[in-house]
Amino acid sequence: MVELDAVTRRFPNGVTALDAVTVAFPAGTFTAVMGPSGSGKSTLLQCAAGLDRPTAGRVTLAGQDLTGLSERRLTLLRRDRIGFVFQAFNLLPALTARQNVGLPLRLAGRRPGQGTVDRALTAVGLLDRAGHRPHELSGGQQQRVAIARALVTGPAVLFADEPTGALDRATGRDVLRLLRTLVDAHHQTIVMVTHDPVAAAAADRVLFLTDGRIAGSLDTPTADAVAASMTGLGAAAEVAA
Numbered sequence: 001m002v003e004l005d006a007v008t009r010r011f012p013n014g015v016t017a018l019d020a021v022t023v024a025f026p027a028g029t030f031t032a033v034m035g036p037s038g039s040g041k042s043t044l045l046q047c048a049a050g051l052d053r054p055t056a057g058r059v060t061l062a063g064q065d066l067t068g069l070s071e072r073r074l075t076l077l078r079r080d081r082i083g084f085v086f087q088a089f090n091l092l093p094a095l096t097a098r099q100n101v102g103l104p105l106r107l108a109g110r111r112p113g114q115g116t117v118d119r120a121l122t123a124v125g126l127l128d129r130a131g132h133r134p135h136e137l138s139g140g141q142q143q144r145v146a147i148a149r150a151l152v153t154g155p156a157v158l159f160a161d162e163p164t165g166a167l168d169r170a171t172g173r174d175v176l177r178l179l180r181t182l183v184d185a186h187h188q189t190i191v192m193v194t195h196d197p198v199a200a201a202a203a204d205r206v207l208f209l210t211d212g213r214i215a216g217s218l219d220t221p222t223a224d225a226v227a228a229s230m231t232g233l234g235a236a237a238e239v240a241a
């Protein structure tokens, strides 16, 4: 569903955040991206989502080459084909859950049909809270509203940057279970950046980044195996330094 082909992102300050990264995120799979601070995880997500432009290489999303797309075309593509969830839920406090979820459709100039919005709320198990404002919801519930908002346009890919970072363990686990269900039951494609081995274990595959390069991957990960790999990466990075 998303392919990066030799993607390099070099910043004007000389930092190479991504160094010729080639990777594919197939449809209906859940991938976790891990690595030490500064290894390029967020940059990878931003390039894959068309929020940032690679210095070199090619990103293809749902069959469309993003290279050379105008800002306007990229904006439309992001609006219609990509869902994004962040650590901070970024809900509008004055709007109800239903209104927050309908917002991307309104911004796209579409009238949010109640059916579409309610389907997204049902998918995250919050239809009974549709009339509540964010302050009337728990952190986990707010994140689930944010996920429903990201899903309402039927995106080709859902990108999540530390989606459980602001949640306690039990609530985080609920959100991860929800992401897993979206993949298993709805064939959603998900790419998630996380620091947490337990969160990464919800994915089908973990990609490890160091210094802007893919240092390895782990299929059908367990939290222990992920933690062991991370320790190995840290040791390898120390040796390299």
Ligand SMILES: Nc1ncnc2c1ncn2[C@@H]1O[C@H](COP(=O)(O)OP(=O)(O)OP(=O)(O)O)[C@@H](O)[C@H]1O
Pocket: 011, 012, 013, 015, 016, 017, 035, 036, 037, 038, 039, 040, 041, 042, 043, 044
């Ligand atoms: N806009 C920018 N300008 C210059 N350098 C940047 C910019 N954004 C990121 N970097 C640098 O690129 C490298 C990769 O950053 P990135 O945010 O992708 O790492 P990360 O793995 O997501 O880190 P963290 O886990 O701390 O969020 C870092 O060295 C960072 O300082």
